[in-house]
Amino acid sequence: MPHDHRYTLTLSCLDRIGIVAAVSTFVANHRGWITEASHHADAEAQRFFMRQDILADSLPFGIETLREKFAPIAEQFGMDWRISDSARKKRVVILVSKQEHCLYDLLARWQADEMNMEIACVISNHETFRSFVEWHGIVxxxxxxxxxxxxxxYTKVEELFQQADGDVMVLARYMQILSQDLCESHPGQILNPRWPNGACRLPAARGSGGARLRAAGARTSARRLGGGATLNV
Structure with missing residues (x-):
């Protein structure tokens, strides 16, 4: 059975007993084949995070029915959740400041078709890379x-992310602390990767931007974009 078409369930909620059992039982009851699973609890935020890849062809229905059937469990546990389809390329919004190596790496990999994604737009707090980004045909x-x-x-960043129909924000050496509201509005959708040639990370600051990202479920591997990077928060 081919393993290339998957539905990916990501969720976060207040930590409590029974979450893993409820989700896994739901998938098993519908004959779903889990090809990869990970979860962790953040004691500081008192939240639980989970990700499961489910073989699409193992289920007797499509993604919309899967979402409908999972909704009662999500409501029971008060989950922030989403189910994505690997057949649809992720729409990525890149945030960058003035250091170029992470942005260059992403765009080079995207041009070489190494990453299963579309770059919806680039947002920056500086004009430095406008001509470079627009030369690539990217907004x-x-x-x-x-x-x-x-x-x-950050209200404007949120508006642009929504207008771009974004799936993921990637912080490519974006040297600002994201607002708490922005982080909490996008659990599991903010990636702060590290490339082999140097860390792309939030600057240290009072208020702990890293803690905000953890509370928002940002501990998601950038490998999901195909780049082999690891999260650094």
């Missing part, structure tokens, strides 16, 4: 971030 948005406009700036 570029400049959203300045200052100590006095952060709430407005």
């Amino acid at each position: 570029f948005h400049h959203v300045p971030v200052t100590p006095n406009n952060k709430e407005h700036a």
Whole structure:
């Protein structure tokens, strides 16, 4: 049976007993074949995070029915959740500041078709890479971030992400601390990867941007984009 077409369930909720059992039993009851699974609990945030890859052809129905049938379990545990289809390329929104190596690496891999994704747009707090990004035929948005406009700036980032129909935000050396609201609005959708040639990470700061990302479920491997990078929060 081919393993290339998968449905991926990602979820987060308040940590409690029975989450793994409920989800795994649900999949098994519908004859679903789990090809990969991972989960962890964040004691600081008191939240639980899970990801399961399910072989699409093992289920007797499609993704919309899967979502409908899973919804009662999600409601029972108060889950933030999503089910994605590997047949649909992820729409990625890249956030970058002024250091180029992570952005260059992503665009080079994307051009070489090494990553199963579409780059919906690039958002930056500087104009530095506008011509480079637009030369690749990618939409570029400049959203300045200052100590006095952060709430407005991250509201704008949220608007652009929604307008782009984004699936994932990738922080490609984006040297700003994301707002708590932005992180909490996108559990499991914010990647802060590390490339072999250097870490792409949030700067250290009071308020712990890394903790915000963990609470938002950002501990998701960037391998899902095909790049072989690892998360660094």
